[in-house]
Amino acid sequence: MTATLLVDIGLLATQDAELGEIRDAALVLDGDRVAWIGRAREAPAADELIGVGGKTVIPGFVDSHAHLVFAGDRAEEFEARMRGLPYAAGGIRVTVAATRAAPDFILRRNVERLSAELLAAGVTTFECKSGYGLDVPTEQRSVRVAGEFTPEVTFLGAHVVPPDTDRDEYVALVAGAMLDACAPHSRWVDVFCERGAFDGDEARTVLRAGQAKGLGARVHANQLGEGPGVQLAVELGAASADHCTHLTRRDVDALAGSSTVATLLPLAEFSTRAPAYPDARRLLDAGATVALATDCNPGSAYSTSMPLAIALAVREMRMTPAEAVRAATVGGARALRRDDIGVLAPGKRADFVVLDSPSYIHLAYRPGVPLIAEVWRDGSRVVPA
Numbered sequence: 001m002t003a004t005l006l007v008d009i010g011l012l013a014t015q016d017a018e019l020g021e022i023r024d025a026a027l028v029l030d031g032d033r034v035a036w037i038g039r040a041r042e043a044p045a046a047d048e049l050i051g052v053g054g055k056t057v058i059p060g061f062v063d064s065h066a067h068l069v070f071a072g073d074r075a076e077e078f079e080a081r082m083r084g085l086p087y088a089a090g091g092i093r094v095t096v097a098a099t100r101a102a103p104d105f106i107l108r109r110n111v112e113r114l115s116a117e118l119l120a121a122g123v124t125t126f127e128c129k130s131g132y133g134l135d136v137p138t139e140q141r142s143v144r145v146a147g148e149f150t151p152e153v154t155f156l157g158a159h160v161v162p163p164d165t166d167r168d169e170y171v172a173l174v175a176g177a178m179l180d181a182c183a184p185h186s187r188w189v190d191v192f193c194e195r196g197a198f199d200g201d202e203a204r205t206v207l208r209a210g211q212a213k214g215l216g217a218r219v220h221a222n223q224l225g226e227g228p229g230v231q232l233a234v235e236l237g238a239a240s241a242d243h244c245t246h247l248t249r250r251d252v253d254a255l256a257g258s259s260t261v262a263t264l265l266p267l268a269e270f271s272t273r274a275p276a277y278p279d280a281r282r283l284l285d286a287g288a289t290v291a292l293a294t295d296c297n298p299g300s301a302y303s304t305s306m307p308l309a310i311a312l313a314v315r316e317m318r319m320t321p322a323e324a325v326r327a328a329t330v331g332g333a334r335a336l337r338r339d340d341i342g343v344l345a346p347g348k349r350a351d352f353v354v355l356d357s358p359s360y361i362h363l364a365y366r367p368g369v370p371l372i373a374e375v376w377r378d379g380s381r382v383v384p385a
């Protein structure tokens with residue numbers, strides 16, 4: 001294996017508790033892993049030397065919540081919403097019709113396009129959900145296609161009850177034949193636990209059935225109002241409760257006292273012009289682990305920009321830039337129960353981003369400005385290719 005030495009790193013924010021932030025840093029890569037991290041003047045010899053021109057290096061972003069397997073476009077619905085129509089859980093049905101009608105290669109091309117966008121935005125690991133098929137064949141096609149792009153595949157048959165379908169029969173289908181078809185291609189099971197989607201008992205039925213098949217649980221919880229989602233996620237030992245926009249004191253305490261990560265998705269609040277963002281400050285002060293993710297989906301947040309999510313988290317959710325970057329890296333890794341990513345330290349995956357700025361603070365300080373100069377994954381530079 002050829003060791004590569006990256007030098008002239010102005011600031012290296014490792015997200016590792018012991019290594020912390022290092023100025024005038026160097027990084028040695030060996031194959032797909034980090035071999036050494038420290039001050040440039042103490043760096044060991046290597047086969048190849050690359051200078052990064054005094055820029056900032058942070059771990060690659062880990063996007064633990066994305067819906068990329070779909071067909072169609074909902075720009076007109078977005079425009080209508082911006083004219084004043086409220087966001088409700090029902091718009092999903094437009095995408096379901098287009099997704100069912102789309103052959104595999106159309107679905108594959110969509111995931112390919114959006115995963116390339118994520119990579120260019122500095123995301124080196126992403127999760128990808130099904131949930132726009134809502135029938136056995138299309139859900140199975142969706143998780144199979146997702147699995148061609150990421151190991152973090154989530155079965156979300158319980159996204160919404162399809163039109164003209166009996167609720168109880170649909171829940172039984174998701175927890176039965178649909179799960180049987182999708183579990184072999186999935187790592188996770190997720191439920192949209194919300195008024196207009198699935199209630200607490202229905203969500204519990206689906207999540208328990210998924211767990212019995214060996215899948216880890218994640219929950220869309222408390223996005224549009226208070227509800228049972230967060231408590232259910234903690235009760236079932238879910239890796240993550242996602243959205244967490246409307247939390248009671250009890251919900252915050254439950255998250256703080258558990259290993260369930262609170263995954264916040266500010267691009268959804270931004271894109272739906274929601275009245276309030278999640279209160280990240282309250283969660284962090286209580287001791288909860290917080291992740292930031294894109295929620296990239298055609299209805300409520302059609303963006304792959306983790307840098308914009310970071311800027312919103314700082315501007316609207318009272319996170320510090322350091323907390324927001326941490327949530328977008330190691331927070332996302334925790335939400336996927338991964339300890340090989342999200343942190344730069346010896347032995348971890350060599351997944352990182354070179355920012356064209358003297359500090360990661362610029363991700364929030366310079367919103368909308370393309371600061372991602374390079375993206376490295378598994379020890380190789382992939383952006384620019």
Ligand SMILES: [Zn+2]
Nearest residue numbers: 065067220295
């Ligand atoms: Zn979602």
